Amino acid sequence: MTVRTRFAPSPTGFLHVGGARTALFSYLQARAAGGVFILRIEDTDLERSSAESVEAILDGMAWLGLDYDEGPIFQTQRFDRYAEVTQNLLREGKAYHCYCSKERIEALREEQMKQGLKPRYDGLCRDRADVPAGIRPVVRFRNPDQGNVEFDDRVRGRISISNNELDDLVIARPDGSPTYNFTVVVDDIDMAVTLVIRGDDHINNTPRQINIYRALGANLPDFAHVPMILGDDGARLSKRHGAVGVMQYRDDGYLPQALLNYLVRLGWSSGDEEVFSLQEMIAKFDIADVNRKASAFNTEKLDWLNQHYMRSLPAAEVAQHLQWHMQHAGLDPEHGPALTDLIEVQAERVKTLREMVEISRVFYQDFESFDAGAAKKHLRPVAEQPLRAIADRLADLSDWVPEQLDQAVRITAEHMEVNMGKIAQPLRVALTATAVSPSIDKTLWLVGQQRSLQRISRALAFIEMRAAEAS
């Protein structure tokens, strides 16, 4: 039997990291088995669902590269089907109309809670013969009241719950619209899903869903309930933890490979390995090896992985993502070094593409003024001779490559009998306006010959101006 998995988000917001992880797990299980991965949009709640959210989810899936074989399938397109199944259950006596008012149900719930009982529908309308006038009834599923439901969860192990704990849940509202626990079951049956991977907040729903499967005479899929993701502080992940939406990670400068790798390691491991390409994940991941406890999201480790991928992925591939950030920062890649060159030298000094853009402005745009502290320390009269000397040598350089540039600076330092720092630091400030940049040869290389010479002249003028002011 071919493995069929699905990811079934409800479009009530963006794709968050927890959802992305269950999507990834479902995707990996399907791909590993040469099976089918389905995307289904659970939009039965017309109030909360939105087209923007659907877009956001689709965008998130696309950015992560989690391609699906079937879908997106929208539940709102399947209302006729749910109604049909509901009618069948009604006809077979496996479901019934319930005329109880919401008020009565609420009062019942309160009363039961007060008595220390678990709130459950009391079945008043179960065998009702009359049809009260003027009331549009809901449809309730007739849950077995004997025995218990057991299933082997692929991550949680054996789970057993007594039918006494369950009650007759509403499967259709007065207007006929179906409810979640019913639609998932109908859909997973119709779509022949063989493995249901979802958040463990659904674990308590599973027994009642299993009862519906049985009433429908369908085979059960395997279930795998994965723990949720917590924020850095161990509390449930929410907006106040910063980024929770997948696309926010893109905006913040993370590579999809890094996020995916981080997510797969959250609650799962394979020996001492930390880095996994998508192919390796497919080969090594097994939902049965996922941990049972919730894990906290740690941005520092994500940062480490992100830098790893910025450095190890082909520069051309990273450049495609960097391009997007350059544009968003208002920088034109044409006005400076090739992005692949930039990545080669900058990737090891930043955690995100966004930071890379920030520290690289100076290679694409002229700066307004020298950093005050850096200028005060390095653009002093003593730097004048070294700067003139290096400028002369650089002006004659025909081959503007790091090796030649490194030689030029070293030889200049040797001739002047000074430390590298005596020449590199003033030069660094001249070129970048700050005292921090890549190694001096790489900095020169990225700035380019013409621009380097212009900036050195500018620094010399600055030094003279300061000297004049002082005297």
Next chain:
RNA sequence: GCUCCCUUCGUCUAGCGGUCCAGGACGCUGCCCUCUCAAGGCAGAAACACGAGUUCGAUUCUCGUAGGGAGCGCCA
């Protein structure tokens, strides 16, 4: 309140009765390297929630306690 579930370094995890005075990774600290910042190399601090059992022997099995989570909707 009731039901179900979870508990190894700060964090992610390895461990599936003796190989563990508990291994790896991120982070942290120190040293080295060094033209700045990084990166890199080396070293280090850092955990089995607690209490009873079972056993010759428990991180590993059982039961309690404590702490935490989820569910109990005409939301998904």
